[in-house]
Amino acid sequence: MIIFKEITNANIWKVCSLELFEDQKDFVAENIQSLAEAYATRNEGNNALPLAVYNDEDLIGFVMIGKGTVGNEEESDLIKENYCLWRLMIDKKYQGQGFGKQTIDAAMDLIRTFPFGKAKKVWLSYEPENTHARDVYRKYGFVENGEMCGNEIIAVYAL
């Protein structure tokens, strides 16, 4: 079963040493960078929740959810008012076993408890070249709405 744990001194360096395959590295920020972003976001009073992903006892990945601003200069109402599946990665050792889908499920379950208050949608973004992410999230029910976040395509899921 997929469970989330807080990032603490007990797991932070293990989380930072989780790795993707070479050809995936351009598509997802390193976990240490995501943690820095989460720190900055929280310092400004906004919502970022970085989490270590475990399959029972094994650390298999990293996920970060947010709500409201993600620190860009111009942000649409969609971004300002809704949840964001900000980062999600599964370590290369654990890919191809269905953990990505299970982690999205667990993250959506957590979002549906509205830990940062009510909202109607979840959004995420991926680079146009990241066809794997595009397929996975489309299959899950995320729909591209035509907006961009920087040079990334935004896709939206209605809760």
Next chain:
Amino acid sequence: MEKGFIIRKATGEEMLALWGVREIKKASPTAKFFYNNISTGNTVFWTLDHDGELLGELYVFLNLEDKDFADGRNTAYLCAFRVKKEYRGQGYGSRLIATALEDLKQIGFGRVTIGVGSDEPQNVRLYRRLGFITKIKDCHYDPCGLDENMQPRYEETVWWLLQKEL
């Protein structure tokens, strides 16, 4: 902690007094269930005590029929967590939970569960801050809230079983 305040384990009799029950015979099914479980040691009653007055309560069930809630060795269930209104927002609740969790860890438990109503956004936020960040399932029954037949009572509103790793 401020002078006069302590967090300690309390007895079934203290629970009955706090709930305004004079005699166990006249207690509600839920009160009986709590009292019996405290008596057998399956439930630990933690309280915030201020010079003998109980200002907060938290019950830790070590074992329950539904093992997603508590399985008697690794997972325990927290419930009836409350602090008197005038004393909220001062960190007493967090300390009450922290003490209970530390104790659970000492006796070998690795995770705890807690229930929260889908219509209680403030509690969801509080529990997230306290580290309850994995949702186990949707529930309509509280295993510790009983009807007159001593069966878990059906509740219309969905509530969520959340989990924290110790």
